[in-house]
Amino acid sequence: METIRLGKTGLMVSRVGFGAIPIQRLDADDAIAVVKRCLDLGVTYLDTANAYSTSEGRMGEALAGWNGNVVISTKSQSRTPEGIEAHLAQSLEMLKVDSIDLYQFHNVSSFPDLEKVLDPNGPFPIVEKAKREGKVKHIGITSHQIDVAKEAVKTGRFETIMYPFNFIAHELGEELAALSAQHDVGFIAMKPFAGGMIGKATLAIKYLLQFPNVVPIAGVEKLHEIEEIIRIVEGPWTLTDEENAEIATIRTETGNRFCRRCDYCQPCTAGIPISNVMSFPTMVKRMPLKNVVTGWIADLMEKASECTNCGLCEERCPYQLPIREMVSENVANYRRLKKEWQDSGAA
Ligand code: SF4
Ligand code: SF4
The missing domain is CATH 3.20.20.100 (NADP-dependent oxidoreductase domain)
Incomplete structure (x- = not known):
C-alpha cells in the first residue's frame, strides 16, 4: 500500500x-x-x-x-x-x-x-x-x-x-x-x-x-x-x-444535525458538556452496552438531563443545530438503553 x-x-x-x-x-x-x-x-x-x-x-x-x-x-x-x-x-x-x-x-x-x-x-x-x-x-x-x-x-x-x-x-x-x-x-x-x-x-x-x-x-x-x-x-x-x-447531498441532509464539536455553544447555563452529549449515538455504535450506561458516560447523560431548555446554546451554534431537541433525544435513548441493560440482568 x-x-x-x-x-x-x-x-x-x-x-x-x-x-x-x-x-x-x-x-x-x-x-x-x-x-x-x-x-x-x-x-x-x-x-x-x-x-x-x-x-x-x-x-x-x-x-x-x-x-x-x-x-x-x-x-x-x-x-x-x-x-x-x-x-x-x-x-x-x-x-x-x-x-x-x-x-x-x-x-x-x-x-x-x-x-x-x-x-x-x-x-x-x-x-x-x-x-x-x-x-x-x-x-x-x-x-x-x-x-x-x-x-x-x-x-x-x-x-x-x-x-x-x-x-x-x-x-x-x-x-x-x-x-x-x-x-x-x-x-x-x-x-x-x-x-x-x-x-x-x-x-x-x-x-x-x-x-x-x-x-x-x-x-x-x-x-x-x-x-x-x-x-x-x-x-x-x-x-x-x-x-x-x-x-453535497449528504452534507445538506445531515449537516444540520451534525455536531462539529467546536464548543462555540458554551457555556451551557446548566454546565452540560454539549458536544460530548452529541457524541452519544457514536458511543452507542462503537462501545459495549455496559460502557455507555455506566461510569463517565452515565454521569454525562445524567448531567444532560438537567437541561433547562434556556436555548442560549442554540443562539451561539454557528451551524444552527437544534441542540435542545438533540440533547433530549440522546437522554431518552440513554434511559432506554439503561433500562434494557438492567432488565437483561447484566447490571
Ligand atoms: S438549552 Fe440546555 S443545553 Fe442549551 S444552554 Fe440551556 S441548559 Fe444548556
Ligand atoms: S456550537 Fe453547535 S456544532 Fe459546535 S459544539 Fe455546540 S452544538 Fe456542536
Missing part, C-alpha cells in the same frame, strides 16, 4: 490507519483477527488508547510474532506525572513492546487542559523523559476542539495532531489540515465516517485521501470493512462529479 510521511515524526505509514475503538466490542479471537487482517493487508499504522478497555491488550496479542513494519500509537487521558507514568508502563505491557512509536495526550478538550498537559510539573516532561529513554519515539496530541487543536499545532511541542475530520464536518478539518501542513505536524483524521453518519466508505475515504498530509484512521470491526477500505485506497481516488454531488 502507498505510504505517507506522518509530519515531522518522519515515520512512513500506510495511507490509511486502523483505529482500535470498535474491537472492544468483539470477543478476543475476532478482535485479534481484525487486527491481523489489517496487518496482512498492509495497514502499518495502528492506533489504540489506554482508555479503550481491552483494545491495547488485544492489539498486543495480534502483534505478537509479527515481524513486519508497523507503527503503534496509543494515548493517555492522565494529566498528572504519576498517572501518565503508570499508563505508559501499562501500555508497554499490554502492547508487549519495548517502545511506543507515537504516544499521545488524549482528548485535550480545553485551553486549561492544554496548559495542564504542558505544565513543567505535569505529564509532558514524563513523556519527554520516556522519549529520551527510548520508551516513546514521538509525542502527539488528540483533541475534538478546533481552537485547542490549532493552538496545539502552533506550540511546536507535538509532532502529530489527531482530530475528527470527514466531509460532513469538513470546514474545520480543512482549516486544520492546512495549518498542520504549514507546521509539518502529522494530521491523523479520526471519525472519517462521521461517527456512522456516512454510510459509503468510498465517499468518506476518497474525500480524505485528497489531503496529502492527512492519515485517516478507520475504526473497523469486521474483516470485510477493512478489505473494502483497502480496495478504495488502491485507487483511483479522484472523486467523480457524481460522487461530489452525492457528498
Whole structure:
C-alpha cells in the first residue's frame, strides 16, 4: 500500500490507519483477527488508547510474532506525572513492546487542559523523559476542539495532531489540515465516517485521501470493512462529479444535525458538556452496552438531563443545530438503553 510521511515524526505509514475503538466490542479471537487482517493487508499504522478497555491488550496479542513494519500509537487521558507514568508502563505491557512509536495526550478538550498537559510539573516532561529513554519515539496530541487543536499545532511541542475530520464536518478539518501542513505536524483524521453518519466508505475515504498530509484512521470491526477500505485506497481516488454531488447531498441532509464539536455553544447555563452529549449515538455504535450506561458516560447523560431548555446554546451554534431537541433525544435513548441493560440482568 502507498505510504505517507506522518509530519515531522518522519515515520512512513500506510495511507490509511486502523483505529482500535470498535474491537472492544468483539470477543478476543475476532478482535485479534481484525487486527491481523489489517496487518496482512498492509495497514502499518495502528492506533489504540489506554482508555479503550481491552483494545491495547488485544492489539498486543495480534502483534505478537509479527515481524513486519508497523507503527503503534496509543494515548493517555492522565494529566498528572504519576498517572501518565503508570499508563505508559501499562501500555508497554499490554502492547508487549519495548517502545511506543507515537504516544499521545488524549482528548485535550480545553485551553486549561492544554496548559495542564504542558505544565513543567505535569505529564509532558514524563513523556519527554520516556522519549529520551527510548520508551516513546514521538509525542502527539488528540483533541475534538478546533481552537485547542490549532493552538496545539502552533506550540511546536507535538509532532502529530489527531482530530475528527470527514466531509460532513469538513470546514474545520480543512482549516486544520492546512495549518498542520504549514507546521509539518502529522494530521491523523479520526471519525472519517462521521461517527456512522456516512454510510459509503468510498465517499468518506476518497474525500480524505485528497489531503496529502492527512492519515485517516478507520475504526473497523469486521474483516470485510477493512478489505473494502483497502480496495478504495488502491485507487483511483479522484472523486467523480457524481460522487461530489452525492457528498453535497449528504452534507445538506445531515449537516444540520451534525455536531462539529467546536464548543462555540458554551457555556451551557446548566454546565452540560454539549458536544460530548452529541457524541452519544457514536458511543452507542462503537462501545459495549455496559460502557455507555455506566461510569463517565452515565454521569454525562445524567448531567444532560438537567437541561433547562434556556436555548442560549442554540443562539451561539454557528451551524444552527437544534441542540435542545438533540440533547433530549440522546437522554431518552440513554434511559432506554439503561433500562434494557438492567432488565437483561447484566447490571
Ligand atoms: S438549552 Fe440546555 S443545553 Fe442549551 S444552554 Fe440551556 S441548559 Fe444548556
Ligand atoms: S452544538 Fe453547535 S456550537 Fe455546540 S459544539 Fe456542536 S456544532 Fe459546535
